[in-house]
Structure formats: C-alpha cells, structure tokens
Amino acid sequence: MQPVRSxxxxxxxxxxxxxxxxxxEAHTQFDAALLIAAESQHPCSLERLTALGATLCLSADLATGDSVTLELSNGQGIVGRVDWATEAEVGVRFDQPIDVIGTIARNLAALPADRRHMPRVELRQTVAIRHAGRVEHGRTRNISQGGLAVESSLTLARDQPVQLTLDGLRPLDGVVRWAQDSFAGIAFDEDLGWQTLMPWLRSVQQAALAQQTARLAAPPVSMEAEADGMIPDKHAIRLDAPARVREGVRWWNARVRGLTAQMVELETHAHLAPGAQLWVALPEIGGGPASVVEAAHGRVLCEFRLPLKPSDLGAITGHRRPI
Structure with a gap:
C-alpha cells in the first residue's frame, strides 16, 4: 500500500x-513536528517551511516573541521565535536561515529506499511550454516528482499534451491535468526520480545565490548600452521572443533580444562561456548550431555556423513585435 503523501x-x-x-484543503495531511517552548511542548503539523521560518498547524497559548525550538520529524532542531499566532496556526521565524534542500535530504535519508519520494517544492523558475507548435515562457509555482504547477499566457485545457523545458534539465513531456485562468497543473509522462530532482533543486538554489551576488558586484549597465545591444550591427533587429538553448545534454531557456542573419543575442540565466558550442532553438524555424562569442550581465552573443535565410528572419520577426 502506498503511504499517504504529505x-x-x-x-x-x-x-x-x-x-x-x-x-x-480540509483533508490535507502534513509532516508531524514538535514545537518546544520554555515550559511546554506542542505536537503540531508542518504546513510550510522556508529558509527563514515555518507555518505550523497548531492551537496553543503562545505569545509573539516567545523563544521556541522547532523539532522536525528527522530530528533536526531549529531555534527561533514566535512571529505571529492565530487560533489555528503559528508562524515561527528562525534565528538563522536554514538550508531547505538540506532539510529535504535529511528527510529522505530517514526513510527506507523504497519509500523515498520528494515532497512538493515551491519555487519560481522560468519554464518553456511547447504546445501545438507554439512555445511560450511561463513561471513554475511548485514542482514534485510527478509534475508541476505553472503560470503562463498560453491557453491550456485539461488532457492537452505539452513539452516543458526547465533550465538544466532535459525536455519533459506531460499532460495538463487542470487549468484555471492563467494557471495549470501538468503531470509528467514519467516521474522525475528524486536522484534527479534533488541535485537540480540544489543547483537552482546555488544559481539564485550566485546571480544575486553577481548583481551586487557588477557595475550598472546604462540604458543606452542595453538599447544598443551586443550585436555590432546597427541594422540588428531588436525583439523579445522565447528561445531554448542546448549545451551538451542540458537545455536552458532564453529570450531573443537581438538578431541578424549571422548573430543572435540571448538573455539567459545559464552560465555560458565564450567558445561554448550550442544548439539554439528559435521560434517558428527550429534550431541550429552556434558558438558563444561573448557573455556578460546575463546576455550572450552567439554566431550561427550557418547564416539564417531571409525567409527565416521573416518567420521569426513576423510573429513578434520588435522592441
């Protein structure tokens, strides 16, 4: 019998x-935890955990500012203070930030191998969604081994097949399970193993920290320089269109910011060094090989090995508004 997933x-x-x-939802079950105060202990349910704090399902006589220790089911103890309390919930703010991915790893290690299954992880990550020959970028809301929730401008309906590309993973085929307004839940055709999902989430966490550090250290880019772009051609087409980039076996999402028959300027979170050999998939025309010429401030300048045809340029720009 499969255990009830938290x-x-x-x-x-x-x-x-x-x-x-x-x-x-009223029937939702959560991980068990224990909140330890100065003179009392309170069994509770862990609803949400972030690096800075936790939301607990708990009814207890606790005051804002009370010093507490949150003990998780894996034995991890986290010191903090009561941030707020209602009749049914308590918010605890930690004294020091924690490593959320490390906590998930401890949880998995405490389980038998045949019961190890990643929990639902909340994150905001760019995802390319391919449906009916059209590709648009959306944002993930959460992800698990079996699927993800997304927000996008695509009109999606239940049971529609889609293909998803997340930075650093192979493209994933899936099916829409529910859709409401701009949100949708998509189930993967094949579950992602925790051995794949765990290191990927770790890399996402590290990349976010590296990007934040780089933004603080990098000199500001002038509006004039950003408007001119990286392509040394005054006739370069400036536009905003989704693209996908493959380096080796990994795929990355990108936005086309500038284009000529010989070169393309991309905006991407991928760390691509000059000389890197890529496969660049552009909207409307498919993909082709290219080499990285320059990379700086989240922008990458690539040179196509085979120049684009005039009809290719027209197909791309004809469906996108220049900027």
Missing part, C-alpha cells in the same frame, strides 16, 4: 512565515 510545502522562496489555512 501536503507540507518546502519553499525555496526566502520569505518569513505566512498564514496558510485559507489555501489548504
């Missing part, structure tokens, strides 16, 4: 604890 959310968003009760 509804606890582990979030890569570095935000303080927030109320959760209005968003949960």
């Amino acid at each position: 509804g606890t959310i582990f979030s890569l968003a570095a935000d303080p604890p927030r109320a959760f009760s209005d968003a949960r």
Whole structure:
C-alpha cells in the first residue's frame, strides 16, 4: 500500500512565515513536528517551511516573541521565535536561515529506499511550454516528482499534451491535468526520480545565490548600452521572443533580444562561456548550431555556423513585435 503523501510545502522562496489555512484543503495531511517552548511542548503539523521560518498547524497559548525550538520529524532542531499566532496556526521565524534542500535530504535519508519520494517544492523558475507548435515562457509555482504547477499566457485545457523545458534539465513531456485562468497543473509522462530532482533543486538554489551576488558586484549597465545591444550591427533587429538553448545534454531557456542573419543575442540565466558550442532553438524555424562569442550581465552573443535565410528572419520577426 502506498503511504499517504504529505501536503507540507518546502519553499525555496526566502520569505518569513505566512498564514496558510485559507489555501489548504480540509483533508490535507502534513509532516508531524514538535514545537518546544520554555515550559511546554506542542505536537503540531508542518504546513510550510522556508529558509527563514515555518507555518505550523497548531492551537496553543503562545505569545509573539516567545523563544521556541522547532523539532522536525528527522530530528533536526531549529531555534527561533514566535512571529505571529492565530487560533489555528503559528508562524515561527528562525534565528538563522536554514538550508531547505538540506532539510529535504535529511528527510529522505530517514526513510527506507523504497519509500523515498520528494515532497512538493515551491519555487519560481522560468519554464518553456511547447504546445501545438507554439512555445511560450511561463513561471513554475511548485514542482514534485510527478509534475508541476505553472503560470503562463498560453491557453491550456485539461488532457492537452505539452513539452516543458526547465533550465538544466532535459525536455519533459506531460499532460495538463487542470487549468484555471492563467494557471495549470501538468503531470509528467514519467516521474522525475528524486536522484534527479534533488541535485537540480540544489543547483537552482546555488544559481539564485550566485546571480544575486553577481548583481551586487557588477557595475550598472546604462540604458543606452542595453538599447544598443551586443550585436555590432546597427541594422540588428531588436525583439523579445522565447528561445531554448542546448549545451551538451542540458537545455536552458532564453529570450531573443537581438538578431541578424549571422548573430543572435540571448538573455539567459545559464552560465555560458565564450567558445561554448550550442544548439539554439528559435521560434517558428527550429534550431541550429552556434558558438558563444561573448557573455556578460546575463546576455550572450552567439554566431550561427550557418547564416539564417531571409525567409527565416521573416518567420521569426513576423510573429513578434520588435522592441
């Protein structure tokens, strides 16, 4: 018999604890935890965990500012203080940030191998969604081994097949399970193993920290320089269109910011060094090989090995508004 999977959310968003009760379903089950105060102990349920705090399902006589220790089911103890309390929930802010991915790893290590299954992880990550020959970028809301929730401008309906590309993973085929307004839930055709998902989430966490550090250290880019772009051609077409880039076996999402028959300027979170050999997939015309010429400030300049035909340029720009 399959164990009931927990509804606890582990979030890569570095935000303080927030109320959760209005968003949960009545039958949702969460990981068990223990909140230890100065003179009392309170069994509780862990609803949401971030690097900065936790939201607990708990009714207890606790005051804002009380010093507490949150003991998780894996034995991990986290020191913090009560940030807020309602009749049914308590928010705890940690004294020091924690490693959320490390906590998930401890949880998995405490389980038998045949019961190890990644929890739902909340994160905001660019994802390329291919459906009916059209590709658009969206943002993930959360991800698990079996699928993800996304927000996008595509009109999706239940049971539609899609292909998803997340930075650093192979393209994933899936099916829309539900859709409402700009949101949709997509189930993967094949589950992602935790051995794949765990290191990928770790890399996402590290990349976000590296990008934040780089932004703080890098000199500001002038509006004139950004408008001119990296392509040394005053006739370069400036536009905003989705693209995908493959380096080796890994795929990355990108936005086309400038284009000529010989060169393309991309905006991407991928760390691509000059000389790197890529496969660049452009909207409307498919893909082709290219070499990285220059990379700086999240922008990459690539040179096509085979120049684009005039009809290719027309196909791309004809469906996108120049900027």
